[in-house]
Amino acid sequence: MRSVIIGIGNPNFKDDGVGLKIVEYFEGVVDTVTLLNIGFNLIDSLLGYDKAVIVDGVKTGKEPGSIIEFNAEFWGDVYASGTHNFSIFEIIRIGYSVFPEEMPKEIKIIGVEVEDVETLSRQCSPSVEDAIPKAVSKIKEYLGIN
Numbered sequence: 546m547r548s549v550i551i552g553i554g555n556p557n558f559k560d561d562g563v564g565l566k567i568v569e570y571f572e573g574v575v576d577t578v579t580l581l582n583i584g585f586n587l588i589d590s591l592l593g594y595d596k597a598v599i600v601d602g603v604k605t606g607k608e609p610g611s612i613i614e615f616n617a618e619f620w621g622d623v624y625a626s627g628t629h630n631f632s633i634f635e636i637i638r639i640g641y642s643v644f645p646e647e648m649p650k651e652i653k654i655i656g657v658e659v660e661d662v663e664t665l666s667r668q669c670s671p672s673v674e675d676a677i678p679k680a681v682s683k684i685k686e687y688l689g690i691n
Contacts, residue, residue, distance in 0.1 A: 546595045546596060547595050548575050548576065548596040548597065549598075549649075550567075551579075551590050552579045552580070553565075553579075553599065554601060554602055555581055555582075558665065559660075559661045559663070559666045560602050560609075560657075560660055562602075563600075563657045563676070564579075564601040567600045567657075567681060570677075570681045574690060588648075591648055591652070592640075598654075598655060598687060599652065600655045600657070601633070602673070603657065605658060609658050609659060609673055610657065610673050610675055612656070612658075614654070653687055658673075
């Protein structure tokens with residue numbers, strides 16, 4: 546079973562780099578991809594894999610450092626407002642529509658609640674930094690990695 550972990554974020558804006566930091570733990574263990582932003586390049590990164598995990602910083606109003614998991618039950622009904630503002634969920638839906646046989650059978654999105662994505666810094670906030678090992682453990686469990 547081919548698996549990929551995709552980290553999304555900008556390492557120069559404090560907590561926005563959390564997805565990229567999480568992916569570093571898996572380099573050399575499983576295929577990894579880092580994306581500074583998302584568009585149709587996300588579909589390209591998913592094609593040909595059986596299982597995928599996408600990790601990113603999120604802002605949902607929860608406590609910073611909280612881990613939020615999204616799966617098919619959630620993102621199947623989420624729609625973006627227009628073609629210039631595609632959400633990650635809409636991009637995945639387009640991927641399944643255009644490449645149904647090449648997209649992963651399973652995709653899980655792991656979000657880490659961010660605190661600060663505006664300060665120029667390569668260091669995450671303490672609460673977000675503390676969440677990284679928890680996110681890594683969840684991904685390992687999901688992918689069956691020891």
